[in-house]
Amino acid sequence: MSAAPSPFSRGTVVGMLLVGALAFVALLWFLGNNTGGSGNNGGAHVGGKGLTGFAGLARMLEAEGLDVQRLRNRQTIEVTPGLLILTPPVGAEGKDIAKIVEARRYVGPTLIVAPKWFATAAESTKAKQGWVQIVSATTPQWQGFADDVTVEVSDARTGKAGGWRVTDRTGRERRGKLPDDALVESGSGKGLVPIINAGNGRILAAWLDDDGYYPALNDLAGIDPDYGGDDEDSYPVVLVFEPDLLDNWGLADRDTALLARDLVLATADNRAQPIAFDMTFNGFGASRNLLTLAFEPPFLAATICLFLAALAVAWRALHRFGPALQGGPEIAMGKAALVANAAGLIRRAGRVHLAAAPYADAARERIALALGLPRGLPADEVERQIDVAQQRLAIPGPPFSSAARHLRDARKPHDVTRRALVLQQIERLLK
Numbered sequence: 001m002s003a004a005p006s007p008f009s010r011g012t013v014v015g016m017l018l019v020g021a022l023a024f025v026a027l028l029w030f031l032g033n034n035t036g037g038s039g040n041n042g043g044a045h046v047g048g049k050g051l052t053g054f055a056g057l058a059r060m061l062e063a064e065g066l067d068v069q070r071l072r073n074r075q076t077i078e079v080t081p082g083l084l085i086l087t088p089p090v091g092a093e094g095k096d097i098a099k100i101v102e103a104r105r106y107v108g109p110t111l112i113v114a115p116k117w118f119a120t121a122a123e124s125t126k127a128k129q130g131w132v133q134i135v136s137a138t139t140p141q142w143q144g145f146a147d148d149v150t151v152e153v154s155d156a157r158t159g160k161a162g163g164w165r166v167t168d169r170t171g172r173e174r175r176g177k178l179p180d181d182a183l184v185e186s187g188s189g190k191g192l193v194p195i196i197n198a199g200n201g202r203i204l205a206a207w208l209d210d211d212g213y214y215p216a217l218n219d220l221a222g223i224d225p226d227y228g229g230d231d232e233d234s235y236p237v238v239l240v241f242e243p244d245l246l247d248n249w250g251l252a253d254r255d256t257a258l259l260a261r262d263l264v265l266a267t268a269d270n271r272a273q274p275i276a277f278d279m280t281f282n283g284f285g286a287s288r289n290l291l292t293l294a295f296e297p298p299f300l301a302a303t304i305c306l307f308l309a310a311l312a313v314a315w316r317a318l319h320r321f322g323p324a325l326q327g328g329p330e331i332a333m334g335k336a337a338l339v340a341n342a343a344g345l346i347r348r349a350g351r352v353h354l355a356a357a358p359y360a361d362a363a364r365e366r367i368a369l370a371l372g373l374p375r376g377l378p379a380d381e382v383e384r385q386i387d388v389a390q391q392r393l394a395i396p397g398p399p400f401s402s403a404a405r406h407l408r409d410a411r412k413p414h415d416v417t418r419r420a421l422v423l424q425q426i427e428r429l430l431k
Contacts, residue, residue, distance in 0.1 A: 214228060
């Protein structure tokens with residue numbers, strides 16, 4: 001094995017590892033949050049930039065310096081602090097909405113915007129992505145949530161609504177107009193505390209009367225500041241029946257935009273808390289998968305252990321002794337390699353003892369040639385003359401003939417090797 005220089009420096013390898021790790025973490029985050037674009041598909045949600053969307057409200061609140069979030073994970077909705085704004089479509093399950101509202105009773109306020117407009121993608125060639133054209137108006141059918149509240153849309157028979165109006169605690173009245181004053185959605189029923197009314201007195205926005213105390217909403221609605229219950233730890237549930245108070249179409253009017261801002265801030269009652277827009281009810285929810293599950297308890301502990309183990313392996317790989325070793329060929333070349341391979345084959349086959357007699361005969365012929373003995377002599381005579389030469393030269397050790405006989409009688413590999421060395425020593429001294 002020989003050392004070969006690394007094609008990359010240590011810094012390059014560390015950079016590659018960091019980029020790969022960050023890319024993997026980013027993949028998990030994108031999968032877990034379903035960030036497949038802005039969501040500008042013309043729908044009535046925070047990603048929609050058409051008439052019925054609420055992207056303008058989110059942008060306005062962000063410009064105010066507030067922390068605006070867009071939630072795509074249903075599991076986080078019930079535990080996210082701050083104000084939650086729900087914009088469920090007409091076909092949403094009322095039981096799902098009720099479950100979230102009940103779970104957030106002591107987590108944070110909830111503002112629910114009812115849908116009204118049925119819109120389709122704009123057919124004009126000059127229309128931008130997300131632009132819509134309104135076809136008709138409808139009301140939500142959320143069985144299982146606020147069943148004692150009735151939602152209806154006015155029409156030409158009931159007359160125009162006369163815009164919106166709200167009177168604060170000081171008695172100052174604010175008025176504004178609605179995009180379509182003929183088709184206005186309103187609510188009625190027990191347990192509603194009106195916040196914003198239409199010009200004809202219908203309720204456009206209200207909160208559910210419970211045992212909570214909400215002074216900011218009291219101020220906006222112009223009612224007694226001491227109105228409310230004794231449960232100061234609960235949070236309000238605000239129902240906005242007329243979506244044009246908050247959507248992009250309605251926010252085109254300056255007075256309506258300011259009212260939308262005040263309504264959101266009064267519901268939140270804390271500028272430091274985040275304002276989260278839900279997108280899961282509108283089809284942008286993230287599904288659970290094995291990758292994101294690895295980063296959730298209780299599997300998070302095992303994931304951390306795997307990352308630490310990978311970090312330890314990478315650290316050891318970067319601090320090993322010397323550069324990487326370059327491997328040689330699988331089959332070595334040359335006579336020495338040929339002899340070594342042949343010897344290994346004989347040893348593996350268990351036939352080492354069969355090489356003993358040939359080795360003794362070969363040693364005898366080499367010594368006879370070195371001593372210049374006549375050719376054609378019998379083997380016994382050659383070995384006798386080698387013994388005479390060995391005695392004449394006073395070479396230590398046993399006579400050659402005795403050593404050769406012992407080698408031919410050997411059976412164990414260790415004995416063959418040890419006795420062959422004796423013959424090799426005699427041959428070396430006689431040459």
